Amino acid sequence: MxxxxxxxxxxxxxxxxxxxxxxxxxxxxxxxxxxxPLPRYQLSSAGNVALWLLRIFVxxxxxxxxxxxIIALP
Numbered sequence: 001m002x003x004x005x006x007x008x009x010x011x012x013x014x015x016x017x018x019x020x021x022x023x024x025x026x027x028x029x030x031x032x033x034x035x036x037p038l039p040r041y042q043l044s045s046a047g048n049v050a051l052w053l054l055r056i057f058v059x060x061x062x063x064x065x066x067x068x069x070i071i072a073l074p
Contacts, residue, residue, distance in 0.1 A: 022030065043051070 025033070
């Protein structure tokens with residue numbers, strides 16, 4: 001029995017370093033860890049500008065699609 005467990009641990013050690021730890025957790029512990037919210041990612045000012053430009057672009061395209069749909073109505 002000990003050899004089978006050692007073989008299983010050796011197989012696990014070839015993956016990600018945390019795989020062995022994750023497999024040792026109880027299902028409730030995994031759910032508890034996975035359900036914790038992550039903190040907000042801090043973007044650079046260029047990243048923030050890019051995301052705001054993308055939001056504006058999406059709003060403009062949405063308005064264009066709605067306008068085209070309304071114009072196409074009989």
